[in-house]
Amino acid sequence: MANNSMEAANTATQSVNTNTHTESKTMKQKKRSSQWTWYIFLIPSFLGILLFMVYPIAESLRLSFFKSNGTIETFTGLANFRTVLTSGPFWNSVWNTFYIGIFQIIITIPLGFIFATLINSVSKGKNFFKVLYFLPNVTSIVAAAMIFQFVLHPEMGILNYILGSLGLPTPGWFSDPATSKWGVILLAVWHWIGFVIIICLANLQAISSEMYEAAKIDGASGIQQWLFITIPNMTGTFAFLLITGWIGALQRFNEVYVVGGPNGSPARSIQTMGAFIYERGFTGFEFGVASAATYIMFIIILIFTFINLKVSKMKI
Incomplete structure (x- = not known):
């Protein structure tokens, strides 16, 4: 059992x-x-x-290794890269791209940070100012470029009207090669500054209030708190804005195409690398040369991103 x-x-x-x-x-x-x-x-x-x-x-x-018009292709090896690197218009487009990008960044980031600091110090109406400054960023860059053609018109533009009323020179912004780049810079600053303000505000609001209270107890003034607490805590944000700003600046195309066409009129003064690639590919039907220029632009962006990361002491 x-x-x-x-x-x-x-x-x-x-x-x-x-x-x-x-x-x-x-x-x-x-x-x-x-x-x-x-x-x-x-x-x-x-x-x-x-x-x-x-x-x-x-x-x-x-x-990039072929001579191609879209239908007929012939293998050429590195000839397309040689054509781009020895092209005067290409290096002119590189200069224009960097000139516009550098001034856009060194104007927009400090100015956006100052505006963000002022908005953050306001007790009421923060959301109103956020929306007000961010509106240009959500506006189509093509529409903004068309509007700026009227705003910066040498004779009928409102900016030249104001400058003339003050007795200042009235440049032909998009019609004069000497000032056309600054017309694009003004447009880029207006369009991008809202993004910079919003990003800076997010970081400003994340800084501990205890640090400011301790600084007040030690007798630090408002300017000293801004210089020794706010700015050091914003370095990561500045690095992010610098990198994204450079990437966007090196790829600039839409606004310069609307204002000056694929050849960056007047006199190729605002033709960027993106516009050069478009001109060679879709105007000249040199798709091999345009592809080679695209990869050269990619390498330039990669190098500058790496430099920005190193300068900002960030690890890849």
Whole structure:
């Protein structure tokens, strides 16, 4: 009887273990099946990335080694890169790109930070000022460029009207090669400053109020608190704005195309690298040269991003 009871108990235990193992295996299979169901939903996005990002990048790299007008192709090796690097208009576009980008950044970041500090010190109406300053950033850059053509018109523009009323010179902003770059800089500052203000405000509001209270107890003035507490705590934000600003500046195309066309009129004074690539590819039908210029621009952006990270003492 004892042996029979032991055998029955063992049989029951084995049955329970078998059922538990089966249930565990079934649950794992269901979980794995559920995971694969979610992966299926990612397929359209994955295909979109392959079709609209990976393929164009690979095709552009291939075209950079061919002389191509879109239908006829001839392998030329590194000839397209040599053509770009020895092209006067290309280096002129590099100069224009850096000139506009440098002044846009050194004006917009400090000015945006000052505005953000003033808004942060206001007790009421912060949201109103945030919306007011951020509106240009959500405005289409194409629409903004068209509006600025009227604002900076040499004869009918409101800015020249104000300057003339004050007895100051009235330059032909987008019609004079000597001042056309500054017309684009003014447009870029107006369009980008709202983004800088919002990013700076987010960091300003994250700085601990205890640091300011301790500084007040030690007798620090408002300017001293701004110089020795606020600015040091903003270095990460400044680095982020510097990097994103450079990347955007080096890819500048829309506004200069609207204002000066693909050749950056007047006299190629505002043609950027992006406009040079467009001109060679879609105006001159030199797709191989345009592809080579694209990769040269990519290398320039990569180098400057690396330099910015090193200067900002950030790790890649």
